[in-house]
Amino acid sequence: xxxxxxxxxxxxxxxxxxxxxxxxxxxxxxxxxxxxxxxxxxxxxxxxxxxxxxxxxxxxxxxxxxxxxxxxxxxxxxxxxxxxxxxxxxxxxxxxxxxxxxxxxxxxxxxxxxx
Amino acid sequence: xxxxxxxxxxxxxxxxxxxxxxxxxxxxxxxxxxxxxxxxxxxxxxxxxxxxxxxxxxxxxxxxxxxxxxxxxxxxxxxxxxxxxxxxxxxxxxxxxxxxxxxxxxxxxxxxxx
Numbered sequence: 001x002x003x004x005x006x007x008x009x010x011x012x013x014x015x016x017x018x019x020x021x022x023x024x025x026x027x028x029x030x031x032x033x034x035x036x037x038x039x040x041x042x043x044x045x046x047x048x049x050x051x052x053x054x055x056x057x058x059x060x061x062x063x064x065x066x067x068x069x070x071x072x073x074x075x076x077x078x079x080x081x082x083x084x085x086x087x088x089x090x091x092x093x094x095x096x097x098x099x100x101x102x103x104x105x106x107x108x109x110x111x112x113x114x115x
Numbered sequence: 116x117x118x119x120x121x122x123x124x125x126x127x128x129x130x131x132x133x134x135x136x137x138x139x140x141x142x143x144x145x146x147x148x149x150x151x152x153x154x155x156x157x158x159x160x161x162x163x164x165x166x167x168x169x170x171x172x173x174x175x176x177x178x179x180x181x182x183x184x185x186x187x188x189x190x191x192x193x194x195x196x197x198x199x200x201x202x203x204x205x206x207x208x209x210x211x212x213x214x215x216x217x218x219x220x221x222x223x224x225x226x227x228x229x
Contacts, residue, residue: 032215034215034216034217041222042221042222043204043219043220043221043222044159044204044217044219045219046216046217046218049216093158093159095215095217097215102147102164102166102208102215103161104161104215104217106151106158106159106160107158108157108158109158
């Protein structure tokens with residue numbers, strides 16, 4: 001099946017710094033990718049839809065200036081957490097649809113810890 | 116808005132026991148329904164799906180039937196193994212969305228003891 005990678009898998013940063021997370025579709029093109037956030041022992045919440053060639057669409061309550069999304073190419077979307085704070089510590093997961101939107105491929109996730 | 120509710124965990128079973136994890140949903144129209152599994156330290160993987168009423172999804176001994184009359188998509192397995200220990204997420208994709216946006220339940224942790 002199709003593979004989605006994320007980099008880094010884990011990152012620890014100091015409060016106030018910015019962190020960039022990459023999501024790549026390795027063997028297929030994805031004009032749309034999704035970014036989810038998962039708090040410990042909780043469910044996944046959609047943060048935003050990343051669109052190649054246009055602005056991302058953010059879910060209600062998600063600060064677009066804090067969580068910058070850039071869909072640089074048909075195989076790469078990046079999420080930058082700007083001026084990170086401890087409350088931003090979470091597990092960030094990206095997905096990309098396959099041949100139909102009922103088929104989603106998940107990245108392995110990135111564990112962000114802000115000290 | 117649309118939502119998914121799962122039974123609270125953790126669920127602890129002995130090997131070879133029968134498993135049921137309840138999932139109910141609220142949605143307008145006819146969503147597609149999914150079960151995802153997350154093994155320790157790994158990302159989510161699609162376990163099974165159903166795209167219309169009365170469809171049965173199945174994979175690796177797991178089954179779930181799309182019941183529109185009860186708005187449910189309960190996950191079942193006849194005989195669980197230790198290797199089935201994981202977190203299971205029920206999810207739906209809104210019919211009107213056509214983008215693949217998923218709404219997840221809160222997840223149910225399954226622990227199978229030998």
